[in-house]
Amino acid sequence: xxxxxxxxxxxxxxxxxxxxxxxxxxxxxxxxxxxxxxxxxxxxxxxxxxxxxxxxxxxxxxxxxxxxxxxxxxxxxxxxxxxxxxxxxxxxxxxxxxxxxxxxxxxxxxxxxxxxxxxxxxxxxxxxxxxxxxxxxxxxxxxxxxxx
Amino acid sequence: xxxxxxxxxxxxxxxxxxxxxxxxxxxxxxxxxxxxxxxxxxxxxxxxxxxxxxxxxxxxxxxxxxxxxxxxxxxxxxxxxxxxxxxxxxxxxxxxxxxxxxxxxxxxxxxxxxxxxxxxxxxxxxxxxxxxxxxxxxxxxxxxxxxxxxxxxxxxxxxxxxxxxxxxxxxxxxxxxxxxxxxxxxxxxxxxxxxxxxxxxxxxxxxxxxxxxxxxxx
Numbered sequence: 001x002x003x004x005x006x007x008x009x010x011x012x013x014x015x016x017x018x019x020x021x022x023x024x025x026x027x028x029x030x031x032x033x034x035x036x037x038x039x040x041x042x043x044x045x046x047x048x049x050x051x052x053x054x055x056x057x058x059x060x061x062x063x064x065x066x067x068x069x070x071x072x073x074x075x076x077x078x079x080x081x082x083x084x085x086x087x088x089x090x091x092x093x094x095x096x097x098x099x100x101x102x103x104x105x106x107x108x109x110x111x112x113x114x115x116x117x118x119x120x121x122x123x124x125x126x127x128x129x130x131x132x133x134x135x136x137x138x139x140x141x142x143x144x145x146x147x148x
Numbered sequence: 149x150x151x152x153x154x155x156x157x158x159x160x161x162x163x164x165x166x167x168x169x170x171x172x173x174x175x176x177x178x179x180x181x182x183x184x185x186x187x188x189x190x191x192x193x194x195x196x197x198x199x200x201x202x203x204x205x206x207x208x209x210x211x212x213x214x215x216x217x218x219x220x221x222x223x224x225x226x227x228x229x230x231x232x233x234x235x236x237x238x239x240x241x242x243x244x245x246x247x248x249x250x251x252x253x254x255x256x257x258x259x260x261x262x263x264x265x266x267x268x269x270x271x272x273x274x275x276x277x278x279x280x281x282x283x284x285x286x287x288x289x290x291x292x293x294x295x296x297x298x299x300x301x302x303x304x305x306x307x308x309x310x311x312x313x314x315x316x317x318x319x320x321x322x323x324x325x326x327x328x329x330x331x332x333x334x335x336x337x338x339x340x341x342x343x344x345x346x347x348x349x350x351x352x353x354x355x356x357x358x359x360x361x362x363x364x365x366x
Binding site for chain 2: 014018021022025026029032033037038039061064065067
């Protein structure tokens with residue numbers, strides 16, 4: 001990235017990883033609240049997204065704890081997988097992709113209108129926002145050309 | 149070093165938010181359960197429902213029950229012992245909440261046994277064999293016929309009765325009442341119209357004891 005390019009936010013790599021970890025932490029707590037406290041059974045795609053989100057807390061957590069910038073690199077595949085799954089889930093939820101072509105045939109429907117928090121925000125959209133935020137934050141130092 | 153303190157702080161904040169959220173959510177759902185009963189109290193006890201214990205008992209446990217549900221199976225001896233140890237003060241009214249695949253058929257078979265006055269022994273047998281016929285993903289309620297073959301039923305009549313419209317209507321009513329009372333999981337308990345908001349056998353015994361005490365002290 002050239003020196004002249006406008007920097008909107010001054011953010012060092014360590015802070016970016018910390019913020020990404022925090023987003024993953026909040027998302028994990030939220031997912032557990034929906035599932036364990038509110039008793040909403042996660043659908044198949046929700047499970048796949050959980051599989052990508054939960055380890056981010058641990059991987060990035062170790063990275064923040066040991067001030068290891070490489071942890072961003074290890075978190076990236078999980079973030080990419082999460083973005084892909086959440087995007088697909090959103091398309092399914094909004095009816096862009098039909099459920100017939102989806103892997104959810106048994107159990108809880110992935111395209112169910114019930115997948116909302118407080119009846120307003122769709123859960124897949126929150127997942128997509130969380131994964132996208134993590135992806136941007138983890139890519140931050142790479143975009144700046146800083147590699148460790 | 150600073151980042152570790154930040155981390156600990158962040159974990160603390162999220163954990164605290166979670167705990168507060170749990171408390172608020174529990175409180176709100178308990179409130180909703182109480183309002184649901186108040187607005188549809190007639191949905192609790194229906195004339196068609198099986199009753200265990202003294203029919204005139206002053207304290208009524210209403211249990212929304214699913215024959216395929218493992219927790220219902222585990223709770224059945226608890227509920228029966230509460231009724232049996234109450235000296236006629238407590239009765240159990242069973243309502244059906246067929247939340248599992250195959251449960252509706254299991255209910256039909258049990259109700260067919262009830263038509264011959266063998267309901268509670270049929271229920272015991274069916275619950276004892278529950279792991280065999282109620283496997284998740286592969287429910288085989290027809291196996292209940294084998295379980296109840298030796299309790300002295302006229303099997304041919306029972307098989308014919310199981311498909312009767314009276315049973316189907318009763319089941320439909322139970323499902324409608326389950327929805328009206330916002331029962332989302334089984335077993336769902338109400339003691340004299342008060343929902344058991346925090347699940348557990350200790351909590352159930354305590355709720356029953358409270359209601360029994362109310363009846364004793366007029």
